[in-house]
Amino acid sequence: MTATFWQRLDKAGRNLAPFAVTVMLVLIGLIPIPVPAYTPVAPQLTLISVYYWTIHRPDLMRPGVAFLLGLLQDLLIGGPLGVNALMLVVAQWAVLNQRRVFLASTFALLWIGFAMVMAGAVFLEWLAFSALSATMLPVKPALFQGLLTVAMFPAVGWLLIRMHRAFLNA
Amino acid sequence: MLVFASIALMMVGKIESVSVDSARARVTDAFAPILDAISRPAATAARVIESAVEVENAFDENQRLKAENARLLQWKQAALRLETENASLRTLLRVTPEPSVSFITARVIATPGSSFVRTLVVTAGRRDGVRKGQAALAGAGLVGRVIEVGEWSSRVLLLTDINARVPVVLESSRQRAVLAGDNSDQAKLLYLPPESPVQVGERVVTSGHGGLFPPGLPVGVVTSASERGVRVLPNADLSRVEHLRLVDFGLPGTELDLAAEWK
Numbered sequence: 493m494t495a496t497f498w499q500r501l502d503k504a505g506r507n508l509a510p511f512a513v514t515v516m517l518v519l520i521g522l523i524p525i526p527v528p529a530y531t532p533v534a535p536q537l538t539l540i541s542v543y544y545w546t547i548h549r550p551d552l553m554r555p556g557v558a559f560l561l562g563l564l565q566d567l568l569i570g571g572p573l574g575v576n577a578l579m580l581v582v583a584q585w586a587v588l589n590q591r592r593v594f595l596a597s598t599f600a601l602l603w604i605g606f607a608m609v610m611a612g613a614v615f616l617e618w619l620a621f622s623a624l625s626a627t628m629l630p631v632k633p634a635l636f637q638g639l640l641t642v643a644m645f646p647a648v649g650w651l652l653i654r655m656h657r658a659f660l661n662a
Numbered sequence: 663m664l665v666f667a668s669i670a671l672m673m674v675g676k677i678e679s680v681s682v683d684s685a686r687a688r689v690t691d692a693f694a695p696i697l698d699a700i701s702r703p704a705a706t707a708a709r710v711i712e713s714a715v716e717v718e719n720a721f722d723e724n725q726r727l728k729a730e731n732a733r734l735l736q737w738k739q740a741a742l743r744l745e746t747e748n749a750s751l752r753t754l755l756r757v758t759p760e761p762s763v764s765f766i767t768a769r770v771i772a773t774p775g776s777s778f779v780r781t782l783v784v785t786a787g788r789r790d791g792v793r794k795g796q797a798a799l800a801g802a803g804l805v806g807r808v809i810e811v812g813e814w815s816s817r818v819l820l821l822t823d824i825n826a827r828v829p830v831v832l833e834s835s836r837q838r839a840v841l842a843g844d845n846s847d848q849a850k851l852l853y854l855p856p857e858s859p860v861q862v863g864e865r866v867v868t869s870g871h872g873g874l875f876p877p878g879l880p881v882g883v884v885t886s887a888s889e890r891g892v893r894v895l896p897n898a899d900l901s902r903v904e905h906l907r908l909v910d911f912g913l914p915g916t917e918l919d920l921a922a923e924w925k
Contacts, residue, residue, distance in 0.1 A: 522697055522772035522783070523704045526712075526902035529847065534775020559664045563671070567689040569774035570781040570810070570817050573682055574671030581664045621778040624672060625824060633777035633845065 509659040510545040510552045511561070513652065517541050518565050532633045535641040538565055539613055540648045542580050543606055546587040547594045548656060558584040575620045579613050586612065602649075607642045614638040683810050690783055691812035697771040698785055705904065763876075766790050766908040771815070778845060780823035782806070784906060787814040792908055795874055800906040803880040803897030804828070804868065808908060818906070821849050821881070821896050830881055830894075831869035835859055838869055841881060841894060847901075848885060851892040860887040866894050876911045 517537035525531075538561055545553035562577030569576070586609060587594065594605055614634045622629045675682045716723070768786035786792050788811050798805045798818045806826060810817040819826050822843040830841045830851070837858045839851040854860065864884045870877030882896040 519693065519696060519700060521775045523701050524770050524773040524782075524904070525704060526708045526904070528899070528901045531773045531775055531780075531901060532777050532845070536775075555664050559667065562668070564689070566671075567686045568693060568772070568783075569776050569779055570686065570690075570783075570819075571774070571776055571779035572672055573675035573686075574668040577671065578665060578668035581668060585665075617778070620672065624676065629778060629824070629845065637775075637777045 506659045507552055509655060510541070510549060511557055513655050514538055514541040514545070514561050515564065517648075518561065518568065521565075522568060533636045533640050535644045535648075536610070536613070536637065537641075537644070537648055538562075538576070538580065539583060539610065539641065540606070540645055541652060542584055543587055543609055544649060544652045544656075546584050547591060547602070549660065550588055550591060552660075553584065555581055555584055572621070572624050575617060575624075578620060579616050582616060583609050583613055599646075599649075603642075603645055606645050610638045610642050687810050687812035687815075687817075690810070690815050690817060691787070694771065694783070694785065694812070694815035697783065698769075701769075701771045764791070764910045766792055766796075766910070767905060768792075768816075768908060769905055770903055778824070780820040780826075780843065780845060780900075781809070782818045782820065782903065782906075783815055784818060784908070785815060786908060787812045787816050789813055791910065792816045793910065797868075797875045797879065797909045797911070798906045799879065799909055800898040800903045802899075803882065804875070805896070805898050805900060805903060805906055807874065816908075818908075820900055822847060822900060827852075828875065828881065829869045829871040830866050831877075832860065832884070833865040833867055834861075835864070838871070839892075841866065848893045848895050849882070851884075851894060854892060860884060860892050862887055 517540075521534060521537050525534075542553060542558050542561065546558075558580040559577050562575075562580035563573070565576040565580075566573050587605075590605070594602060597605070614631075614637070618629060618631045618634050766786050768784035768790075770782050770784055772783035774781055774783075782798075782805075784798075792808060792811050794808055794811050796808045798807060804821065806818045806820040806823070807828075808816050809819040820843065821828060821841065822845065824843055824845045826841075826843040826849070828841040829838070831838050835858065837854065837860070839854045841849050842852045843849045851860075851866075862884055866881045866884060868875040868877055868879040868881060880897050882894040884892055885895045886893045
């Protein structure tokens with residue numbers, strides 16, 4: 493009886509891994525790095541994580557989870573509430589719809605797929621911020637942020653694969 | 663469903679900004695210890711790299727600093743002379759003394775990586791005496807102002823954020839203007855008269871209008887003046903602020919009392 497309880501607890505803990513890893517990435521994204529002009533283009537690590545887990549473990553990266561993560565990010569970044577939540581929920585939904593394609597594809601295709609998701613996210617973020625401030629904001633910083641995130645994708649992806657194997661394929 | 667929830671949240675955030683602010687302050691408070699812990703290794707790494715570069719340039723730097731020191735000593739003499747003169751003139755005129763100034767020094771623990779938001783989170787909050795609206799200074803000049811205060815952390819809106827507005831005055835022409843951020847590295851001056859003589863290199867300081875900041879805080883330097891607008895580069899390097907001073911000037915209206923501005 494106790495064994496099953498501990499097993500259950502262990503399983504629950506392991507199932508929390510995608511969420512916990514993404515929360516860590518939210519926090520890592522906030523670290524001050526004293527490089528000129530870095531902060532505006534700091535990569536969107538959370539989007540990579542949501543993308544990865546939606547493809548590999550959609551049962552653990554539900555829309556609600558994506559929403560919560562986005563909300564947390566909004567609260568910590570200090571921007572208008574709901575922008576990142578919207579972005580992650582839409583990304584999660586888009587990826588989930590095309591999941592079969594992504595699952596069967598190679599890493600290069602995954603990367604291209606992520607670039608497309610990122611492009612959509614950049615556009616959405618820009619649109620939301622422009623609408624909220626009622627002006628046309630320059631799209632360039634967001635575009636560079638997107639490019640940097642796409643460039644970071646293999647590194648973060650590798651890390652996520654390691655996490656995935658360590659916690660969920662035991 | 664959740665898409666609508668997000669959009670609804672944006673609306674709520676627009677309308678109910680006070681309660682959203684306090685919720686945000688709570689969450690930031692909760693994560694402040696973790697952010698503090700993980701920002702330290704990053705700061706250390708940055709310092710190690712920086713010191714390596716500094717060792718390489720030590721000789722040149724020493725030469726430059728000696729020259730600068732000689733120049734500053736002359737300025738010091740001038741400042742001392744002016745200070746005594748100023749003091750004696752003040753006693754003649756019975757000027758009311760300026761409100762006392764107190765500083766709170768805080769460490770920057772988070773700089774949100776976002777293309778559309780320019781804020782910092784620092785390790786000082788209500789229990790340290792931080793209040794909403796206080797000016798944040800770093801080394802060479804104004805950085806921004808406190809927009810949200812938690813128990814032991816607070817958030818500073820940088821000058822370059824699109825929502826930042828600071829009443830300023832051009833130092834030599836005494837021309838008033840409002841410094842507005844637009845999420846780029848430089849801020850622009852609003853409400854300048856069209857024919858006002860603005861020169862590149864002119865210093866910009868706070869004007870003290872609105873009662874939020876005291877007059878005369880250094881803000882930045884004009885970098886370009888054309889028909890398309892006047893750009894100002896902040897004195898403080900906003901991308902590498904490590905510590906900043908939150909300044910309580912004891913002025914009336916620092917609690918963002920909007921009514922006070924219209925009196």
